[in-house]
Amino acid sequence: MVRSEFGVPLMHVPRSYQKELGGGATLDLGIYCLQFICMVYGGEKPECIQATGVCQETGVDETVVVTLKFSKNRFAVFTCSSRIPLPNDAIIIGTKGTIRVPGHMWCPTSLVVNGEETRYPVPEPHLPLNFINSTGMRYEAEEVRQCLLKGLKQSAVMSHADSLLLAEVEDEIRRQVGVVYDQDQDHSRCL
Template identity: 75%
Template sequence: MLPLLLCADVVYVGVIHPYHHGACLLFTNAKKNVLCEKPLAMNRREVQEILASAKKNDVFLMEAVWTRFFPASVEIRRLLAQGELGDVKMVRTEFGLPLMHIPRLSQKELGGGTTLDLGIYCLQFISMVYNGEKPESIQATAVCRETGVDETVVVALKYSDNRLAVLTSSLAMTLPNSAIIVGTKGSIQIPDHVWCPTVLDVNGKVTEYPLPEPYLPINCIKSTGMRYEAEEVRQCLLKGLKESSVMSHSDSMLLAELEDEIRRQKGVFWTTEQQTSCFSLYSRTG
């Protein structure tokens, strides 16, 4: 294993959530480029430490939010940049699957709960649409288990100029797993599979973005889509970049801040945290 690690150009961190922080520090301190599964870490403090280590050791680091690199997501960003929807006023998205029987999702000590596992897909989508802007306010409500993990969460976010977003995330039920962006000139809908989109409905015109066929059997739906984030890492390294402009370090910091605030409002804290250290960067009202 050690000789293989020594010659590796990039290390992919895919351990369970609580171990992302330690693994990323281990590899960045070993001068290795890192692609780390989402969430990058359990909270803002850990994310800060990982980013600082990557900068100190002059290595590439990216949070593996594979959704952002799907061709459908690339097209969404293109349409938004060209103003095809006019001024975006509303974003709504949901992601839910009945997965609470899986220990890593139901147990607090394993980093369980919907916010960091499924909710992050909704948060990253909203943040992508609003171009990495911080919301002015967040209001979160949730159903939590006695074990201290969040099972279902609904979050409303308000941005500048009265722009809104609403997300629903659940590990207890199957949701439509769709998304819609509404602007003054039109809308974009992802009808299903919001975390790995291959179909877009733009003002009633439906376009498919099929993925390449796998060479070997795959374990998870649409797993061939992981090639796009891998190619992004490759291109960044070829250009000598230390972060991706599509999923930047500031994007990861924003996601961590949003996740922290949602957890704070729901009273969900990890065993390594003190409640007083889970700061609020946002108002509950607005």
């Protein structure tokens, strides 16, 4: 079982509520929860996706709860919200114990494995940050840079198939919650 939560009050930020900016909690915050879950399950596509949520007047989601069923009766649950603060943690529970990511699951600084904590500090910021621990995002940027320098078309850490899986699952979540963007109406723009 995997559980993940990411909720931060962002209703004052235009990308959180404006449909034309791709607003909504699922695309902005839920992606971190979903990517964590997909990494734990090795990029496996869920057998079943059940999502429910609350949409704003602008037509984008503000809070969403998702249950994913994987093969061998394995499950994952995640909650994301751009309205309310959540614990922002994650946990993996298996037959050999638990792995907990306390707080800031989008960029953790520690892991607790069967009660024993290991710290992974992130570099200190030189400028103000939008989110706690955002300097940890530098590792993503460095991976992109290394791929470009090596002439690679995709990362071994995050493949195109991984990205496509995340997009497909998020599309299904949005469909179930009732979030439709203008781009969803005209697929010919993507061809």
